[in-house]
Amino acid sequence: MLDTCAHLGEHDQLQPVVAPSDQLAAAFLKQLAHEERVRLKSDVPYGREIAEAGFAVPYDGDDPVEQLIALDEVDRQIAHVPIPADLAAVAVLVARAIEAEPGLLRRLRREAPVVVLATHVPEFVEPARAILETCAFRPDRKVQDLSQSRSMVFRKGDIGLFVRDGASKDHRVDIGNDIVGRALHARGPLVGIAPDPNRQLPRDLLRAADHRLALPSLDQHGLDLVIEAVVGGRPTRGIDPDLLRTLDIADLPVALRTMISPDACIDAIAKVLAEKADYLDAGPGLEELHGYGAAKDWGVALAADLQEYRCGSLAWAQIDNRGLLLSGPPGVGKTSFARALAKTARVPLVSTSVADWNSADYLSGTLRAIRNAFARARALAPSILFIDEIDGISDRTTIRGEHVQYWTQVVNCLLEHLAGIEDRPGVVVVAATNHPDRIDPAVRRAGRLDREIAIEKPDATTLAGIFRHYLGSDTLLEMSPMPLALAARGSTGADVEAFVRRARGAARRADREMTFEDVFTEIRQGRRPLPGPARQRIAIHEAGHAVVGRATGLGCIVDASLHDNGGELVLDHVIDGDATLPQLEAVIELALAGRVAEEIAFGNGSIGVGFGPTCDLAKATAIACDIELRFGLGSFGPIHVAATTSDLLLVKGLIEPVAARLSAVAERARKVLTKRWAQVEIIASALDDAGYLAGTEIDALMAGIDPHGGIAELRGSDVSKRGL
Incomplete structure (x- = not known):
């Protein structure tokens, strides 16, 4: 059954899907076949090429009588004369473009229409010219290329062609308008051919155009006509329409380089298109x-x-x-x-x-x-x-x-x-x-x-999905890719593809199946994973952040993770212009909570909170300085001092209030963590075991619920106080 779609407006959307009659296309192809047959009679080398493909050809000896007889037998011996595939395809498209304009073919042969043809690509310009000269115009009329000369004599009845492929700097709308005027005065057919007529043909030609044509795309019915013109028969099956839409005319000579059966032509074309349009089948959507x-x-x-x-x-x-x-x-x-x-x-x-x-x-x-x-x-x-x-x-x-x-x-x-x-x-x-x-x-x-x-670098959850994609649906299915994602934190999708590819290569050279250790080896490149004691400390640190973050109500916990270089808690919260002093101090409390949790658990804190400009202490100190100097909420009163990197040294008396505020907020965090230590321990234990906890899992553990089912085992002195 034919599936048709409604047509909303000219030049604004696709044309309705209807089966073309292609009577004109068939006539054009027949004319081209006749031209080839005439050329065959007079071109012995071409006849030899046909013979090599399995067809009978004229006698190629020295006997003049035999040559005369052979010339007479050409039409009978050669049942089909193949037409070049690309020329046949352009013939079908030109015929369809003309046939879509009622009465245009008659006007081209009897009257003096002005026609503009858009070929879309430069490669179709010369074939389109050849088709028009051979098939569309009357053979007794003279065709003049108006793009080549400014002084030619254009007589009444002559056909004028402007053929521009955009390669020359003269192929512009402001060049050639004087020639258009003379051609219009002579009252002969005038045709312009260009990939983009609005930019490459003379402006006056566009203004005078009675018909604006554009080469359509080649559908299955048109492809069948082309195959018939090449091999003499139509195929019995077609090609996936989405794949066919990727067809370039230049693909046809490549696919049909040997004269084969119609269905074999379909297979050859499908193979060429599949290699070119692999994105339609390979890779993710x-x-x-x-x-x-x-x-x-x-x-x-x-x-x-x-x-x-x-x-x-x-x-x-x-x-x-x-x-x-x-x-x-x-x-x-x-x-x-x-x-x-x-x-x-x-x-x-x-x-x-x-x-x-x-x-x-x-x-x-x-x-x-x-x-x-x-x-x-x-x-x-x-x-x-x-x-x-x-x-x-x-x-x-x-x-x-x-x-x-x-x-x-x-x-x-x-x-x-x-x-x-x-x-x-x-x-x-x-x-x-x-x-x-x-x-x-x-x-x-x-x-x-x-x-x-x-597009930002992927987070741990996204990296895990990317790892699973590149590992494939049948490799290491019993293992979660999350540990790989945590080890590869900060990598990109291209990095993941390289890790997995190199791991497969190492396993192949060792003549065994790939393992997760192969992938870990490629990810770490000699970098050692966290030792047990450090991993436990970092798990406590991140659990402290999580518990205080939930207690202060700053925002939604996204996830917490451990990786080879440390750990990270991601909290979705925003501090903007309507923030108050309690909210700012809550952010400081969150930043200091990790170190305070370490002090409670181990009796001391590590120096990791002070590494780099984005470390916990740096964030907390920066906010405390802003409270004093820029937000007007500190001991200096309503004052704003432009930010510098050395405020603590340049502003007299700043260190004391900043340090005092940090100490007070840290003590507040200590009280929260002491009260909720059972939550810290269970989150830290789960994080140490898994290396990654989603926000929902952390919330469940805080509520005393095992995210994988059952009741979480809370440890510590305050077992009964599970709520926030």
Whole structure:
């Protein structure tokens, strides 16, 4: 049964899915076959190539009589003359574009219409010209290429062609308008062919155009016609429609390089497309990604919109997610996101990068590469155009010296294509950068890449999911990947892939199955895990943070973990402009609670709370200084002193109130922990055993509930007081 979709508006969405008659396409292919047959009679070397493929050919000897007889037998001996696959495909597309305009074929042969044909990609320009000259125009009319001469005589009835692929600097809207005027006066058919007519054909030609055509994409029925033109028969089966949408005309000569059966042609094409569009089958979809947060939500919404757009039930103008800038450090999976987005949306992915654009020898090559990337995405629309390393396009305000003119043209070319959203319906642009601050502000303006989402390094839970993905669904299933994630804390998804790949290699060379120890070895790279006593101390430390954090009601506990370099408690809380002195002191109490817990358990505290500018003591001291000097809540009264890194030394009398406040708040934390020590012990024990506790598990333990079922065994002097 034919599945049709409603059509909402011209140029705004996909055309309805209907079966084309293809009468004109069949006629074009028949004309091309005739041209090939004529060429075969006069081209002995070509006839020899046909013979090598298994067909009978004219006699190739010296006997003139035999040569005469052989020439007469060509039409009878050769049952089918193959047409070049790429030329046949363009013939089908040109025929369909003409047939979609009622009466246009007759006008091209009888009248003087002005026609503009968009090929989307430069590679189709010359084949489209050849098809029009061979099949669409009357053979008794003279065709003149108006792009090549300014002084030619254009007579009435002549056919004028403007053929521009965008490669020349003269392929602009302001060049050639005088020639258009003379051609229009002569009243002959006038046709312009270009990948992007609005930017490459003369302005007056566009203004005078009676018909604006665009090459459609090749569907299964059109592919069947192409295969029939190549091998003489139609296939009995088709290709996955989503896979077929990734087809480039250039793929056809590669797939059909030998003359084989129709169904074998389908297999060959499917193989070529599967290798090129592996993102449709290999790799995760958006729903399987870990740690992408807002980017994943954006992508899922876009995928749903693109599905509706493909059916014609949603207009392009109604889709709001049409441009995204992904930022984040290397290795967090920006490229993987683009592949997963294309897979979930079931649309082609066109990948490029600024490095690819700049690999051209001259400025013209760079500009052409930018145009070609957008043109290819338009030809495959709906599609995802992924631009990597977009920070390679410099901010024009920072460019100096001899490179100003070069980079200004590059930036302007990119901006022109990004801004032309209505000129590229169905094309969603996703760009990636490690340095969003280096990008020209105009690139991020509304209507271009106006949505930026930062992808951060994954947390422990996300890393565990990434480890499970790369380990596979059939490897080490009995083991939780969380210990690996904790050991790899601070790593990226790319790091995880490398850890697992190298571990597999080590196991393969040892002729055995991979183990978790193999992965640990790759993660640690000689780094030793925490020894038992240190691990116990750190578990007590993090448990102290958790208990005081819950008691002060600062926020929601996300998780607590131990790793090779220490431990961490993640608490989701925000201190903003409406914070009060009690709330600020609660933050200090939380920061000092870990060391106080160590003192209660071991009789002394470790120096780990004082390492680095982000350590517990540094955070607590900074807030205490701000209370005195900047928030107007301390012993100095309502005063604000600009922040410096040496306040404690420069401001007379500051150390005493800061130290006093820290000591008082620490004592408050001690009272809380002493009262709730049973909770500290059970959380520390569970954390020491597992290495990781989610916030819900910590909450359950505080309530005296074993998160895995049953009642938690509380230890300590105050067993009965479990509530907060």
